[in-house]
Amino acid sequence: MASFAQRSAAPPSALDLLATAVLDAQGRVLGWSSAATELLGWTAAEVCGQPIASLLAEPPEPGRQAGTGLEAGNTRMLHSSGRTIEVVFRVMELDGCSELLALAAPLHRMADWEHGAALLRALLAQDRIGIGIHGPDLRVLRTNITPTTFGGPAVPVGGRLAEVMYPGDAKDAEAALEEVLATGVPVVGQEQRIRSPQTPGRQWCFSLSAVRMEDAEGLPTGVAVLFADATGRWRARRDLELRHRASALIGTSLDVKRTAQHLVDVLVPALGDMAWVELAEAVFDGDEPPKVFGGGDLHLRRAAVASADGNWPARLLQPDAVVPRFPDLPVMRSLQQGKVFTLSDPTKVGRVGSPELARLFVPEHAHSFVAAPLFARGLMLGSVALWRTSQPEPFDQDDADLVGEITSRAALSVDNARRYTREHRAAVALQQRLLPRAVTDAPAAETTGIYLPAAGGAGISGDWFDVIPLPSLRVAFVVGDVVGHGLNATATMGRLRTAVQTLADLELEPDELLTHVDDLVLRLTAEADPAHEDSIGATCLYAVYDPVTCRCTLASAGHPPPLVLRPDGTVHRVDFSPGPPLGVGGMPFEPVTLHLDPGSILALYTDGLTHRRHPDPDVGLDRLADRLAALPGGQCSEALDAVGRALLAGIQPPPPDDDIALLLARTRALQQEATAFWEFPADPSVVTQARAAVTRQLGIWGLGETVFSTELIVSELVTNAIRYAGGPVGLRLIRDAALICEVTDPSNTQPRLRRARTTDEGGRGLFLVAQLSSRWGSRYGRRGKTVWAEQPLDGSDLALSHLL
Incomplete structure (x- = not known):
């Protein structure tokens, strides 16, 4: 028994829990191990010389000797404390002597050993589940993995993963095993990629599970690893x-x-x-x-x-x-x-x-x-x-x-x-063909228009701008945004732009013009396919600027307000109450009139520009105003294309999600000496005074060659105003690239041009006006109307030749 006393110097083993005793032929205890003392609590001095049967909780079967009655089986033995312990007991004869060797182990420990051995045999016999028993140094102690198991390399007993795997894969796998060995926290179902230099071009993905193995005292002895091929699932x-x-x-x-x-x-x-x-x-x-x-x-x-x-x-x-x-x-x-x-x-x-x-x-x-x-x-x-x-x-x-x-x-x-x-x-090409020239230069204003089509899947949305020359040197500024996207929106834009141009030729007030366009949109909606009804509506802003008075009158159909950059560099937001978008119907449009100093920049835009700055329209408009005010030097004397580039800075790239139309107009004013105005009562005798006043003014301007035709035009227009409208009668001459004669009266009666018969005594007045002028027309104000006629300064003789 002396050798057992030295077992503490050896590594812990399952044999340390096996109790042993040496018996004589009659079953008396001759020798007693320390493991037996640990198991039953009895010391060697207490049991030696005593029958082993005295330690049994139940006497042996009658008729059997104590030494031969306990060869094998499970029994209960008495502990020194009085309790009983179930053990697995074996008695074996020793060759060459009469002594017997008795072995005992706790029943639950023996069950653990037997079940563990059965489980290990079952796992090692598997060919679809790989098992590896690794020691504390992670070297393989036992494994069932062979080259044929998963079609890849096998780790030999005594080897490590790095011997058959690429370093990176081996490092990841062993790091997981070291973590299990150090913490005792198992790894369950971890995905592990494995590649081997022994089979280049192949890759496996395993589901790795690992648990720490411990001895009876709870000290780690290694790691048990289970591998399941998850390559197909991966x-x-x-x-x-x-x-x-x-x-x-x-x-x-x-x-x-x-x-x-x-x-x-x-x-x-x-x-x-x-x-x-x-x-x-x-x-x-x-x-x-x-x-x-x-x-x-x-x-x-x-x-x-x-x-x-x-x-x-x-x-x-x-x-x-x-x-x-x-x-x-x-x-x-x-x-x-x-x-x-x-x-x-x-x-x-x-x-x-x-x-x-x-x-x-x-x-x-x-x-x-x-x-x-x-x-x-x-x-x-x-x-x-x-x-x-x-x-x-x-x-x-x-x-x-x-x-x-x-x-x-x-x-x-x-x-x-x-x-x-x-x-x-195609939509962009059509849209651009439908838009006017980007740059215009007229007596009333110089303009620059910029159009950026939407991109990124948004599609063309029918934004447009327009600059329409009007009689008497006036000009109309238009900007609009059609609802919807694609070719339908572009087609709608083309129809609305044509309608606005046609109505502009009638010289309607901005609010009245929008009312007519609103009626048109309602008709277009009624005529449209039900699937396209939602793409007929639009917003629109229409403004008319007069360079003689420097007044701009505008009205909005659901469109955001314009900005004005004054000559001193300050930015003014035009405040007004916009009417409903076109196509709603039944609501009025309110006009607003403002004075624009010469050199001011009027900025009209669609909401794609402000939304690009910020989704909140008010915040976006404020940011647009800030950028307009931050022009170099704070001056509005910059070229209009430079102003446009500054306002669109940051828009491209990437392209906007909505169309952007921007119209910039720098206003001009006609010199005061280029106009003359008179007002006469409704008396036929004032016609002579009107002709005389015109003759004097044309002489001052050095336009004597136009006196004859202008006198005839003034005589006919003033006479008609006195005869059919009453007074007072206003007469105004405007000199620019053309000579414009305007006669204003309080009547709203539409003047009509007709060809008089030979026997008629009258009816030839407007016919003469039409022949003597390059064009003529009339417009209505809040009270009364204005009939105007325009003569080219270099073509008066040609106009008169129509009568000769």
């Missing part, structure tokens, strides 16, 4: 996540290049290390790509690239670069036939024709690639190429099928973007 989950990401990202933009970029961003680094998309050059413009077969000039341009490290090598073909002529290779034929092409032979990957092409199209360290066509609605739009350089495993058929599936869906998104580009381009 690939299925990866493919599902990739499909979900592709469906969530690809197609969110209606820009061709951005859609192509989304495609490569999905594929890299999930499936490969580098990728690019090449599209037919016609696709970028929204046109259908040409049909190409074989090699040659493929009419392709690189639309998007992506790499796992974020850097695109300078030696490869760069984004937006045109694809050079290509030889007739199998990959080209495969793509043109709508098939996915895969090449996983490193010795063939670089064979793309000349070395120059290889440098442009084969990434460094590339060993496998897959190419798929972007084929949609019968059109070959382009292709995508995906390469593996750092990932060691080659593309397999499952990878190719997945790339083909994602690419086929992306092709529809690319084609949608192409078709949108075509429609957007």
